[in-house]
Amino acid sequence: MPFLRENSGKFSPEKIGALIMVLFPLALLLIRALNGSFTPPTPFGAPPGLGAGPGLGAGPGLGGVDPALGARPLVEVIRFIGDWAIRLLLITLAVTPARRLFNWPKLLIARRTLGLGAALLVGIHFTFYLIDIGSLGMAAREIVLRIYLTIGFVALVIFAAMASTSWDGAVRRLGGERWKHLHALVYPATALGILHFFMQQKLDVTEPTLMAGLFVWLMGWRVMQRYGRGTGLANMLALAVAAGVLTALIEAGWYAVATGVDPTRVLAANLAFDYKISPAWWVAGSGAAVALASEIVLRLRPLPVRRAARA
Template sequence: MPALPAFSAPWRDRAGRLSGLKLSVFLFALAPGLWLAGAYAGDALGAKPITALLHGTGEWAVRFLLLSLAVTPLRRIANFPKLILVRRMLGLTVLAYALIHLALYVVDQNFVLTKVVSEIVTRFYLTIGFVALFGLVVLGVTSTDGMIRRLGKAWPRLHKAVYTIAVLGLVHYFLQAKIDVSDPVFWTGGFLLLMGWRALQRLRWPINPLTLLGLAVAVALVTAGLEAAWYGFASGIPAERVLQANLAFPSMIRPAWWVLALGLILPAVNAARLAWDRSNTRTDPKTRPAQPRSRQAMAAR
């Protein structure tokens, strides 16, 4: 009988050594769930604790999904290759919170599975949420080393579905929020930042602090327009009023400003990395350009 593969703790690297980065991300992934569980145990979630848990786990699933999509941009902008070590962990964290989200919905419906199925089929926002969850399950099942080898070249194509899943998750978030969509707007702005970076890569634009600054400003403006369009479509509020609310600063900080603040992290990190690289180039003799030989040395030779 073949030996079973040894269990690998999520805080260890492939060599079995403790990874501070993986341990930190693992604890961070657990923290929201532990906080929600503690709040539930302490009766601190209001009159409808299951509903609060349902919303909380769904929101964290979206947040961790966007964090997983941020790994590649941050890894390249900050020149921090080790970030790739936590991408799979973040992806599985998304799946875990999404599955708990569904389980809590079943609890909220008093375990009446026929009603759960009926609601998912007949309510559009639940339908797209379930489709997104199904996609996450597929990606989770195929995220193992064995499945990566088995799928070969098809694996990257399959896992590009994560972008569609993210869009579905954000639409589900918008529709579920109904009245106040500040959080969905903010996280959609974050998603647009990540997609904007990928667009720059595809177009082969130079990635430097200036282009990243332009990206941050452009996405913030798009976010403001998206919020205005949503309120205009969903509630009939004139788009001009919503756009003007973005200027009621600082009494009311709209999501577009927070997206701008988030986006400004990218050029700041990139500038810091470039400064660090230049500093290392000056101080490390191995990276200095070769100095031309003096005339005396050439003559002696």
């Protein structure tokens, strides 16, 4: 496929936009590195320091968190790149729903750039980890002994396999069916990446919960399409509610398993808006907003009759 162009030779706004999305976290990384501003982020209004839990542990080379100096800069770089890799993966998975929900067929040509960009960030994330450890042997031992690193490494291998076959010649060599089966592994690999994200955070899992909830919505949309539920407003609103409820259950279940907190307290906290809006509400609200926006767009620009009948 022509770089940044459609097959007709015209510049593709979709491909250009995808490339900008890929380059944005790298540019932000460079800016923050030059400014020396790598400090633990505080997502969605969490109290300062709560987002800087000992997620990477205090294993060899990782350094953990120094009470006086805060997290070491390289550890924060590793986290920063990893967080953006998950975000870019979810954006990649959102291409297919957005293409249909907003009748935007050309959006599909941006998916390869986004997917390769996400795989690139995963690779950079792992490379910085190796640099921080300083020894391949020690890194191998850490990956074997620490379950969250094992999970992350499995996801890395899957993304590497998909990235290495993301070119037209690979489709011909593997055959269409085998290629599709290989690239369908993006779903379990993304789930493993989100689990890896959860296990790094431990104390404040606000953003991992949000990422998990958005992933639930994206997979729920695919299940609806598989069983012929279409993209109607009622179905989309039901999906938004279901994804929000499942997000709350994921958060409560995680705290119950990881910290022993009573899950009913976590569920009740979702209704307390004086502190912050919980990930469950963000997911449900985002799903509802997408449903309403899609309804408006499809009324103004309806799907072709044959394709609409299938949907």
